[in-house]
Amino acid sequence: MSVLEIKGLSAGYGRIAVLHNISLAVEEGHVAVLLGANGAGKTTTLRAISGMIKYSGQVLLDGKDLKGLGPDQIARLGVAHGVQGRGTFVDLTVEDNLMVGAFRRKDKVQIAEDVERIYQLFPRLAERRKQKAGSLSGGEQQMLAVGRALMLKPRVMLLDEPSLGLAPVIIDTLYEALQQINRTLGTAMLIVEQNANLALEIANDAYVLETGSMVVTGTAAQVAANDAVRAAYLGH
Ligand code: ATP
Numbered sequence: 001m002s003v004l005e006i007k008g009l010s011a012g013y014g015r016i017a018v019l020h021n022i023s024l025a026v027e028e029g030h031v032a033v034l035l036g037a038n039g040a041g042k043t044t045t046l047r048a049i050s051g052m053i054k055y056s057g058q059v060l061l062d063g064k065d066l067k068g069l070g071p072d073q074i075a076r077l078g079v080a081h082g083v084q085g086r087g088t089f090v091d092l093t094v095e096d097n098l099m100v101g102a103f104r105r106k107d108k109v110q111i112a113e114d115v116e117r118i119y120q121l122f123p124r125l126a127e128r129r130k131q132k133a134g135s136l137s138g139g140e141q142q143m144l145a146v147g148r149a150l151m152l153k154p155r156v157m158l159l160d161e162p163s164l165g166l167a168p169v170i171i172d173t174l175y176e177a178l179q180q181i182n183r184t185l186g187t188a189m190l191i192v193e194q195n196a197n198l199a200l201e202i203a204n205d206a207y208v209l210e211t212g213s214m215v216v217t218g219t220a221a222q223v224a225a226n227d228a229v230r231a232a233y234l235g236h
Helices: 044-048 069-079 094-101 107-123 123-127 136-152 168-185 197-204 222-225 228-234
Strands: 004-013 017-025 033-038 055-061 079-080 156-160 189-195 205-210 213-219
Touching: 004 044, 017 033, 017 044, 017 055, 017 205, 033 044, 033 197, 044 055, 044 079, 044 156, 044 189, 069 079, 079 136, 094 107, 094 136, 094 197, 107 123, 107 136, 107 168, 123 136, 136 156, 168 189, 168 197, 189 197, 189 205, 197 222, 197 228, 205 222, 213 222, 222 228
Parallel strands: 017 213, 033 189, 033 205, 079 156, 156 189
Antiparallel strands: 004 017, 004 055, 205 213
16 A cells, blocks of 8 residues: 555645646655646645645545645644755754654654664764754755654655755755665655756656646656656756
8 A cells, every 4th residue: 555645636725726636656665756847836735745735636644534634633644744945943952853853752762762863864963953953054954854854753754845955965965864764764755856866866756747737657767767857857
């Protein structure tokens, strides 16, 4: 069974229709990437999954229909949404931001172990554990957003353009960490990216949205080899 499945989903804002009958699935332990140009509806898809906007169609987590649940309930069920622009609490320390991520958990010993594991993944966060998140660089804040999402022990992580605005060397560090998280913890991920080359490298499956419709789906290798995708998104 897929961890996350979207079936025939349509959504928008008021009278503006953005997504038209789209379907996608994230399999257990897989990384799926959602590609598309500016305004294609990628962020809107993530908002629908995490219960931030209304939609028609179905969103299933481990086969359970999420319709009607609020963002908080959906997060508790195991959908961690790392928002575009990061969304860390700037006045809290790095460590307190991580603890916020563990809000639904009561296993104190394990929580402490998980914090240490995140510090191993991102040594920069360990060095800055007592610093306020607002004083971190963009790359460090993105690492913190990923770390906080992990503290939820999610079934699936939704990441909205994690590479946005970061220097290439930081992007590499971040993507290496995402790959390591996926491989060692088996966390399923749905990653929205404009940087298609990068995302396809770590993805198992790929989806391409164009003006709210799903136009290409397949394995990451199939999608990377698709001529139209290469011309429009991969630049080669
Ligand atoms: P980007 O990479 O620019 O974030 P995207 O593929 O994530 O693009 P969305 O942010 O999902 O695209 O936006 C899809 C469409 O929905 C756009 O036309 C956008 O203007 C519109 N839209 C997004 N948010 C809202 C909102 N809160 N109210 C009204 N329209 C919105």
